[in-house]
Amino acid sequence: MSLFQCTDCGGVDNTALCHYWQRQHERLPALCSACDPAIRAWHGHFPQKSAVGYWVDAGGHLWQRPEQAPVTYTIVGQVTATDTASVLVARWKAHRGHPQGEDVDDAL
Ligand SMILES: [Zn+2]
DSSP, X not given: OOEEEOTTTOBEEEGGGSSHHHHHHTTOOOOOTTTXXXXXXXXXXXXXXXXXXXXXXXXXXXXXXXXXXXXXXXXXXXXXXXXXXHHHHHHHXXXXXXXXXXXXXXXX
C-alpha cells in the first residue's frame, strides 16, 4: 500500500482509499479523503494521524521506517513539524539539479 501526506491537513492517507491518483492525473494537490471536497469524510480504514516522523521517498510516498522502502526507492528525508513531504522532495530535486548545493543529509 502506498501512503502519502495530505497537502491540506498534513495527515497520512493511502493512495487507494481516496482520489489520490485521479487528482495526480489532474495535477491537483494530494488530499486525504477527509480534505478532498469530493469526499469530505474520513474512510475509516485506519485512524487519522499526522505524517510527522514518516520517511519520504523521492516520489513523495511515506514509509514508517526507511528500510521498508524497496531498494530502488530513494529516501529523501523525514517529515518534521516544519518540513512536509513535498518540501523534502522539492529540496531533493533541487539538490540533484545543483550538485554544489546543500547536502541532502543536512535536511535530516
Ligand atoms: Zn487531509
